[in-house]
Amino acid sequence: MAVDLSLYLVTDSTPAILKGRDLCTIVEEACKGGVTVVQYRDKKSDTGVQIATARKLHQICQKYSVPLLINDRVDVALAVGAEGVHLGQDDMLFTEAKKMLPKDSIIGISASTLEEAQKAIADGADYLGIGTMFSTPTKTNTRYTLGTAGTQAILDAISASPVSTVAIGGINHSNVQRVIYQSESPKKALDGVAIVSAIMAADDPKAASEDLVNLIKNPPRFALTAHPSRANEAEALLQEVPAIVRKMVEVHPLVHNMINFVVANFVANVILSIGASPIMSPYGDEATDLCKFDGALLINMGTLTSESVSNYMKAVKAYNGRGNPVIYDPVGAGATGIRRNAVSDLMACGYFDLIKGNEGEIRQVWGSSGVQQRGVDSGPSTLDGQQKARLARDLARRERNVVLMTGAIDYLSDGERVIAVENGHPFLGQVTGTGCAVGSISGCFLTAHRSDRLLAVLSGILMYEIAAENAASKEYVRGPGSFVPAFLDELYAIRTAASNGDDSWFAGRAKVQEIKL
């Protein structure tokens, strides 16, 4: 039996959720608001109460042509003639339930691992409930928190099967679009999302459901536009760079930096030099107002404190809500347990248009790092150029965003194209904050040029690294100390040239190639 799983309501009868209200009234409001399937889930009530409630719910659901599924209790489903059941891994076996239920019944199975998903498919499940997506305070006994990356990996591995899928766990209005978007693998997407408290605990369950329907139907504002690689991709991109630098100077974007205290002053001066406007604010609540200027947000966790992550989360939510660019610079990502946890918490909390880091940091975000970072520096590389390019490409594909891995050669990818940039100067590696400034500059370019994020970031890096080369070539520059003021001057010189319509600073300077993998 085909079911529309797009907005799948799972009930919750706990007093904290119901807040004295009647379960059936909430479900009816949700049906009016557009939920497409209801699962009655009640782990506590006596059988008699469950049957009575399920019967009422079934009458309501039938009025709105919404199928009713019963969690775990095949006997309750049979007693009220519900459309089917949902079974967890500890519930009755699929094969037993199949024997007991009428022929057309829907049977869904919870799957937290690929093995569980494959077994449920082999048994003949009608759909999979994949989760837990995010851990929530109300459900702490979750075996696996998959996140969008784990969900995407399962979808990819089962893409040959036509089985339907919904994601479950911690999904709400603020993350639903991202969950659907980032979980999608090239060959298989979620068919829906299961929602509990975002509807059940809402003051107005009808409005909450309507809002979710709208969010599910519409693509997120941050969806990446596909830019398949052209025959001479690097050259084609380079032709556009000077115009994008001019545009950035003209737009005079604002970049909100939640940045470490070591580099804040240097980064603010870099941003002023390129003709943009910096604001440094570590206070998460300020983002509610700051995001309204439609600039970019940079999260740079260089000097993390016990309060940083919750502040970052508030700001990311505010900027994501307006679809404004958010950049994540996971400084020192692998250096300590606290930073490693911060990486997972932040990656689960919102969408980052760009993740920018040195090799050690990008490897930590990817999750494959067996390498202990000693500090905020990258440390000796163990990857060759192709492997670096592949890592940047794979992370961008997984997160469906843009990834920039900095170093003597920078690797930039949007999941389809990979561009290597050889510009820059070794002095950049000798001055703290030069990587952090790249994150902030990228924010300015992402704000000014939104249709091709890879091109926007590439334009920023080239302006930056060509300025560094120009500065290092001055005869009065003898080392990192004299390099810094000369560097700010050269950024300013390019910005001035660009605002005069003079692109000569760029002619023949870019050392860029596309890497084919």
Ligand SMILES: Nc1ncnc2c1ncn2[C@@H]1O[C@H](COP(=O)(O)OP(=O)(O)OP(=O)(O)O)[C@@H](O)[C@H]1O
């Ligand atoms: N040896 C080098 N040659 C050319 N450019 C370099 C070199 N080292 C670094 N860069 C450039 O310097 C910038 C910063 O990159 P790097 O990888 O040093 O960042 P980082 O380690 O995050 O820095 P920080 O944390 O100090 O801000 C990038 O634009 C990069 O291309």
Ligand SMILES: Cc1ncsc1CCO
């Ligand atoms: C040295 C240092 N320590 C924390 S952040 C930082 C600046 C480089 O990101």
